[in-house]
Amino acid sequence: MTALEEQSHEALATRAAERxxxxxxxxxxxxxxxxxxxxxxxxxDHAAAAGIVEQAFVLFWNETRRFPRDxxxxxxxxxxxxxxxxxxxxxxxxxxxxxxxxKTSPLGDYAWLPHPEEIAxxxxxxxxxxxxxxxxPKDQRDALELVVFEGLTEEELAARLGEPLGRVRSGLRxxxxxxxxxxxxxxxxxxxxx
Amino acid sequence: MVCQYLEDTFELYxxxxxxxxxxxxxxxxxxxxxxxxxxxxxDAGLTVYLLCQPAKPxxxxxxxxxxxxxxxxxx
Ligand SMILES: [Zn+2]
Numbered sequence: 001m002t003a004l005e006e007q008s009h010e011a012l013a014t015r016a017a018e019r020x021x022x023x024x025x026x027x028x029x030x031x032x033x034x035x036x037x038x039x040x041x042x043x044x045d046h047a048a049a050a051g052i053v054e055q056a057f058v059l060f061w062n063e064t065r066r067f068p069r070d071x072x073x074x075x076x077x078x079x080x081x082x083x084x085x086x087x088x089x090x091x092x093x094x095x096x097x098x099x100x101x102x103k104t105s106p107l108g109d110y111a112w113l114p115h116p117e118e119i120a121x122x123x124x125x126x127x128x129x130x131x132x133x134x135x136x137p138k139d140q141r142d143a144l145e146l147v148v149f150e151g152l153t154e155e156e157l158a159a160r161l162g163e164p165l166g167r168v169r170s171g172l173r174x175x176x177x178x179x180x181x182x183x184x185x186x187x188x189x190x191x192x193x194x
Numbered sequence: 195m196v197c198q199y200l201e202d203t204f205e206l207y208x209x210x211x212x213x214x215x216x217x218x219x220x221x222x223x224x225x226x227x228x229x230x231x232x233x234x235x236x237d238a239g240l241t242v243y244l245l246c247q248p249a250k251p252x253x254x255x256x257x258x259x260x261x262x263x264x265x266x267x268x269x
Contacts, residue, residue, distance in 0.1 A: 021263065021266060021267070024266070025259075025263065028259065028262070032254050032259075033251035033252055033253060033254060034247065034248060034251045036251065036252040036253075036254055037248030037249070037250050037251040037252040038246055038247065038248045040248070040252055041248055049252075050254060050255075050258045053254070053258070054258065054261065054262045054265075057262055058262070058265060058266070061266055061269070073243075075243075076239055076240075076243045079243055079246050079247070080208065080239070080242060080243065080246065083246050084210065087210070098210075099209070099210025099211065105210075106207050106208050106210065106217070106220075106221075107208070111224070111232055111235060111236075112204075112208055112235045112236060112238065112239040113236070113239055114236050114237075114239045114240045114243065115236075118240055119240070119243060122240065122243065122244055122247075126247070129244055130249075133244075133245075144245060147206070147209055147211050148209060148242075148245045148246060151209075151210065152211065153210070153211045153212070153213065154206065154211050154212065154213065155213060157211075172206060172211070173202035173203070173206070174202075176202055176205040176206065176238075176241060177201075177202050179205075179241050179244070179245070180205070180237055180238070180240075180241045183240060183241055183244060184237070187240075
């Protein structure tokens with residue numbers, strides 16, 4: 001049997017589905033610090049942020065048997081799930097409704113999950129990708145920050161900035177398009193220039 | 195086709211930032227199984243993952259880990 005440290009996140013998740021706590025602890029050791037860093041940007045209170053990370057891991061533990069065995073990134077699932085919990089906790093403290101799709105959470109099925117190899121390439125090129133983020137004009141970066149870490153909706157963002165919804169909406173879409181194209185280029189799928 | 199209109203909305207959809215109506219139209223279109231949009235949804239998953247990454251990881255204290263594993267053992 002291969003040592004736990006040498007296994008991929010996804011192989012560890014497969015073992016966790018068989019209720020292997022050792023494998024799950026290895027996964028926790030790898031991913032929890034990043035998730036906590038993210039949760040702290042959303043809720044600066046350490047105990048609350050740590051509670052969010054715990055909730056995300058408990059959910060994942062319950063989900064491991066259903067989680068796709070192939071081609072779906074565990075790190076991406078945990079990141080976006082923890083973000084959603086953190087953002088909704090923050091919103092409920094502010095008496096705002098939870099963010100989600102119309103009926104269910106957009107994260108509720110696994111269709112959106114990127115490939116583990118792509119996530120690994122993002123990790124390898126994190127520094128470069130950080131520069132890409134800084135290529136966005138500051139006001140666009142700030143707007144993204146409010147959406148990602150404060151969990152504002154487009155409408156709330158427009159109200160916060162005191163700008164027309166149409167402009168805010170097209171600005172956000174343009175930022176996403178820019179990032180998506182740059183990301184593809186950095187990951188080598190497209191041959192655009194960085 | 196609606197697809198073109200949806201092209202730049204998948205990231206915001208995953209982030210929960212769309213209005214209820216827009217989110218519902220993304221959902222119902224994805225429900226048709228459109229292969230192009232499902233591919234774009236996965237691309238959006240990558241972009242959103244990148245956006246969520248903190249500049250710095252944070253240290254968890256060992257109590258937090260043992261609390262979690264205690265809970266899991268109880269299950
Ligand atoms: Zn489509």
